[in-house]
Amino acid sequence: MLRHVALVTGANHGIGAATAEALAAGGCAVVCAYRKIHDPVDPAVPEAYRAGRARTADAVVAAIRAAGGEAVAVDEDLTDPQAPQRLFDLAEATFGPVDILINNATGWVQDTFSPQTVDQHGRQMQPVTVATWSQQFAVDAMAPALLIAEFARRHAARGASWGRIVGLTSGAELGFPQEVSYGAAKAAQTNYTMSAAVELAPLGITANVVHPPVTDTGWVTDAVREFVAQSTALVTVATPAQVAEVIAFLASDASALITGNVITLR
Numbered sequence: 001m002l003r004h005v006a007l008v009t010g011a012n013h014g015i016g017a018a019t020a021e022a023l024a025a026g027g028c029a030v031v032c033a034y035r036k037i038h039d040p041v042d043p044a045v046p047e048a049y050r051a052g053r054a055r056t057a058d059a060v061v062a063a064i065r066a067a068g069g070e071a072v073a074v075d076e077d078l079t080d081p082q083a084p085q086r087l088f089d090l091a092e093a094t095f096g097p098v099d100i101l102i103n104n105a106t107g108w109v110q111d112t113f114s115p116q117t118v119d120q121h122g123r124q125m126q127p128v129t130v131a132t133w134s135q136q137f138a139v140d141a142m143a144p145a146l147l148i149a150e151f152a153r154r155h156a157a158r159g160a161s162w163g164r165i166v167g168l169t170s171g172a173e174l175g176f177p178q179e180v181s182y183g184a185a186k187a188a189q190t191n192y193t194m195s196a197a198v199e200l201a202p203l204g205i206t207a208n209v210v211h212p213p214v215t216d217t218g219w220v221t222d223a224v225r226e227f228v229a230q231s232t233a234l235v236t237v238a239t240p241a242q243v244a245e246v247i248a249f250l251a252s253d254a255s256a257l258i259t260g261n262v263i264t265l266r
Contacts, residue, residue, distance in 0.1 A: 010105030013052030014217030018244035024069035049218035078143035107139030140185035163205035197260035206259035
């Protein structure tokens, strides 16, 4: 069976880490890209979430290798427009051409148009500024666009006929109140991915976006669980592994007929 090579961004914790492990378990060699983020202390955000974002992907790679898989970790700044080229160069030098791209990383900031300083869960918010917009859009919109472009360019250059792109999104029809730049950047990434589904279909590439439910990557508190329990739109608090199973399916041969979709998990 042909071995696939996957590039997963934000692979040091949460859904990214679980996805890297799921793909490796399926036989993929995985490049685990990450960036350590040191979030300010927020009394409404569990320390587990802050600690997860501040980790390297070394433990993920170690777990994959211990299970007999292939993986490498790379600390990369996705706000740098040259990062995609470096990541694909590293992947090709280590494992060979990338044919699975998972755009999972986020430069999450919690900004708002409202004069409020905390959200309904007690988490700190800040006003929209050039800095908050730039951080969010660089990682959640620009980086996925450039990664998709680099993926497509190299795919076409080698005459490949099989490829998978999966992005991660959030928000809803009314945007993402209280996380406005995050929601807008994710909407941009979704649009890029849908365009890729159409433009890259002749090259055998599928492109889809996964909209996870509330997923406990360390930030979920009792207040959030109660919010989900009372919601009519939300059904469950998922684990990263549950979301990763869906992503791994979309990155498999079995998903050949699934492209151009935003798949909402509940």
